[in-house]
Amino acid sequence: MSTTVNVHEAKTHLSRLLKRAHDGEEIILAKAGRPYARLVPLGSTPSKRQPGRIKGRVEEAFFDPLPEDELAAWEK
Structure with missing residues (x-):
């Protein structure tokens, strides 16, 4: 579940939002009511590639x- 928060509110309550994100909640930061960024815990980022x-x-x-014809198609 995600919660949308405007930037002004996020600046005021950043510590609380960081705690909520760390606990697993996705926080969407909005600027002028439009989604702008996402605050998520670091553990939720994709893992690094594993060769093999x-x-x-x-x-x-x-x-x-x-x-040559296929190469030319890629270079357009």
């Missing part, structure tokens, strides 16, 4: 240069 986590291999053809 997904099993499988790519074939040698994966490393071949792209055909």
